[in-house]
Amino acid sequence: MALATTENNTTTTSSGRAGDARDRRFGPAVALSCRECGARYDLGPSFACNECFGPLEIAYDFGRVTRERIAEGPTNIWRYRSLLPVPDDVAAKPNMAPGWTKLVNAGNLARELGIRSLHVKDDSGNPTHSFKDRVVAIAVEAARNFGFHTLSCSSTGNLAGAVTAAAARAGLDACVFIPSDLEQAKIVMASVYGGRLIGIEGTYDDVNRFCSELIGDELGDQWGFVNVNLRPYYAEGSKTLAYEIAEQLGWRIPDQIVIPVASGSQLTKIDKGFKELVALGLVEDRPYKIFAAQAEGCSPVSAAYKAGHDVIRPVKPDTIAKSLAIGNPADGPYVLDIARRTGGAVEDVTDAEIVDAIRLLARTEGIFAETAGGVVVGVLRKLVASGTLDPDAETVVLNTGDGLKTLDAVAAEARPTAVIRPSLDAFRAAIA
Numbered sequence: 400m401a402l403a404t405t406e407n408n409t410t411t412t413s414s415g416r417a418g419d420a421r422d423r424r425f426g427p428a429v430a431l432s433c434r435e436c437g438a439r440y441d442l443g444p445s446f447a448c449n450e451c452f453g454p455l456e457i458a459y460d461f462g463r464v465t466r467e468r469i470a471e472g473p474t475n476i477w478r479y480r481s482l483l484p485v486p487d488d489v490a491a492k493p494n495m496a497p498g499w500t501k502l503v504n505a506g507n508l509a510r511e512l513g514i515r516s517l518h519v520k521d522d523s524g525n526p527t528h529s530f531k532d533r534v535v536a537i538a539v540e541a542a543r544n545f546g547f548h549t550l551s552c553s554s555t556g557n558l559a560g561a562v563t564a565a566a567a568r569a570g571l572d573a574c575v576f577i578p579s580d581l582e583q584a585k586i587v588m589a590s591v592y593g594g595r596l597i598g599i600e601g602t603y604d605d606v607n608r609f610c611s612e613l614i615g616d617e618l619g620d621q622w623g624f625v626n627v628n629l630r631p632y633y634a635e636g637s638k639t640l641a642y643e644i645a646e647q648l649g650w651r652i653p654d655q656i657v658i659p660v661a662s663g664s665q666l667t668k669i670d671k672g673f674k675e676l677v678a679l680g681l682v683e684d685r686p687y688k689i690f691a692a693q694a695e696g697c698s699p700v701s702a703a704y705k706a707g708h709d710v711i712r713p714v715k716p717d718t719i720a721k722s723l724a725i726g727n728p729a730d731g732p733y734v735l736d737i738a739r740r741t742g743g744a745v746e747d748v749t750d751a752e753i754v755d756a757i758r759l760l761a762r763t764e765g766i767f768a769e770t771a772g773g774v775v776v777g778v779l780r781k782l783v784a785s786g787t788l789d790p791d792a793e794t795v796v797l798n799t800g801d802g803l804k805t806l807d808a809v810a811a812e813a814r815p816t817a818v819i820r821p822s823l824d825a826f827r828a829a830i831a
Contacts, residue, residue, distance in 0.1 A: 424544045428484035431631055432458040434733075442484070444545050444628040454729065455631045457484050464679050466650060469642075474499040476533055476639040482675060483639075484632050485540045494539060495565050497532035498639050500524040502647040502795075507763040508776075512783050516793040518653070520644055521766055527588065528801035529722075529769075530665070531561035534636035535625055539565050541632035542623035549574055549622040553607040555661065555722045556585030557800055562625060563592035574622070576606050582721060584804045602716055604727050626662075637665040641672025644795055645682050652676070654792035655688040655743070657779050659771045659799055660700055661723040663730030666691055670737045690788060691734050691745040692778035694720035694753060694770075700731045704738060704745035711735075719750045719808050720770040722800060744787050748777035754808055756780065760798070767802030775799075 422428075422442055431440040435453025446455055464481050472478030476498035477490040490496070501521045509517035522530040535558070542550055550566040551574050552558050559575040566573035573594025577586070578601065590596045599606045610627055613619040625633045645652055652673050658666045670689055676682045693701045696718025699711045711731035716724035728734070738745050748756070753770055756777035761767050768776070775796050782788035802809070817829035 422544075424486050425484045425541075426486055426489075427459045427461050427481060428457045429460050430458045431455040444541070444547075444623065446628055446630045457631050457635055459484075461675075461679060464681065466646075466681060469646070469681075476536060476636065479639055479642045482642065483537060483635055485537065489540055492540075492543075493568050493570065494536055495526045495532050495561075495568055497525045497536055499643060502644060503764060503766065505764050505796075508760060511759065511763055512780055512790075514783060514790045514794055518644075518648075518793075518795045519760070519764060519766060519798055520640065520795055521798045522640070523766070523768070523772075523798060523801035527557070527560045527564045528804065529557035529561065530637070530640065530797075530799040531557045532565070533639050534558075534633045535561040535565045537636040538623065538625035538629045538633035539569050539571070541629050542571065542625075543569070545623065547621050547623035548572055550625065551575060551610070551613075551619070551622050552625045553577075553603065553610040553627070554589070555603050555724055556581050556589070556804065557722055558626065559589035559596065560585060560592070563589050563594045563596070566594060567592045576610055578603055578606055578721075582805055582807060584806060585721075588804065603725050604713070630664075634664045634668050637668035638672035638675070640665070640797070641669040642676065645673070645676055648793075648795075650682050652682050652685060652687045653795040654686075655690065655788060655794050657690045657692055657775050657782070657788075657794070657796045659723055659775050659797060660691045660693050660731075660734055660745070661725045661728065661771075663691075663700065663728045663734040665799075667730050667733045667737060670741075687741060688743040688788075688792075689737050689741045690743040690778065690782060691738055692775045693745065693747040694718040694723055694774050695747045695749045696720070697724045697726060698747035699726060700728060700734050701745045701747040703731070704735055709735060718753075718770075719805070720753055720774050721805075722769065722771045723774060744782065746778045746781055746787070748774060748781060752777040752781070757802060757809055761802070766798060768798045769800035769802050769805040770808050771800055772798035772802070773808070 433448035433453045436451045438450045475496040503519040505517045505519045525532040549572040552562045563573045576597045579598030623629050677684045697716035699714045713727035753773035757773035760776045819825035
């Protein structure tokens with residue numbers, strides 16, 4: 400397939416701005432680029448523009464990329480290494496090798512909801528059972544390149560486990576920070592891999608602010624905070640969801656996709672991934688709609704969308720969907736832009752609807768989703784019922800984590816159908 404170049408080669412100038420030479424440790428990446436003003440900088444552990452304080456992201460010169468070259472790669476995210484800020488030999492290094500998770504043809508759920516064609520991208524199959532393994536894998540490679548000895552993050556749960564696991568595999572130290580009231584299963588998972596797990600009294604936004612302070616302190620010297628100073632690299636891992644979905648559909652972008660929103664980064668990078676595939680000629684350029692899903696108890700992006708606003712008003716989270724409980728999402732405004740540009744929407748569901756949707760997905764498709772997956776399926780059902788989402792269009796929804804991490808959400812009604820004596824007569828009476 401085709402050739403496309405999205406950015407020109409650049410070199411480094413004495414001012415720190417990006418100029419003409421590339422660092423081969425970062426593969427096709429050539430610079431950091433401000434999403435707001437377009438200013439360009441050297442590839443380094445930076446996340447905000449010096450000119451306007453806008454977020455930085457990776458700019459590339461991809462050169463020639465073909466379907467055939469991708470297909471020759473391993474069955475994990477490194478098959479797309481020519482589209483990521485990693486060296487060509489990345490698959491040979493000690494890492495978690497996430498990705499290439501199942502795209503499930505969800506015919507039972509489709510019939511239940513009245514949808515013609517529905518797939519679930521089930522990322523619970525990743526090494527630590529969430530999509531966070533994808534983003535952390537890219538961040539680990541950046542941390543190696545910058546000589547960091549400790550991997551860190553602020554986390555609502557899944558990321559903490561992904562970071563401690565990836566650090567153990569890579570031979571790095573780990574110190575991660577979480578809200579102290581996180582689900583117990585996620586605390587256990589984050590702690591079992593070793594490293595330090597620090598609970599912070601407060602919300603995720605409090606944890607994130609603390610980490611931003613720690614970066615400027617000598618305590619955090621030579622630390623790679625995957626979702627702060629390594630964020631431009633880390634975020635690129637979410638593009639692999641777009642690549643895999645398109646490849647697993649036979650090199651086709653779905654008509655519409657429903658994506659959960661916490662910080663909003665995953666949604667923006669999936670959109671970026673689709674656009675890159677189009678620019679490279681790997682898929683047909685055709686319209687697609689992106690729908691964003693939030694929990695009602697933490698729905699600042701949904702509230703802004705429904706009010707017609709461009710600015711996100713921060714909220715204090717109050718929802719069982721703790722992995723989505725970010726009250727001041729950094730990429731919220733970009734989620735609004737993408738939903739509106741593509742003709743999608745942003746919607747939210749209650750905690751009760753989340754639980755019901757978890758059970759719906761489990762009993763129709765045998766997929767036990769964590770609460771974020773319940774948010775997505777609940778929003779899907781709501782969008783179909785309101786006529787906002789086209790039931791005749793090819794649809795993909797994301798399940799980003801394993802239900803075993805959020806057992807409390809569905810534990811109240813979990814009990815044996817019956818308790819009987821070990822006899823056929825007792826069984827007959829119980830099922831009569």
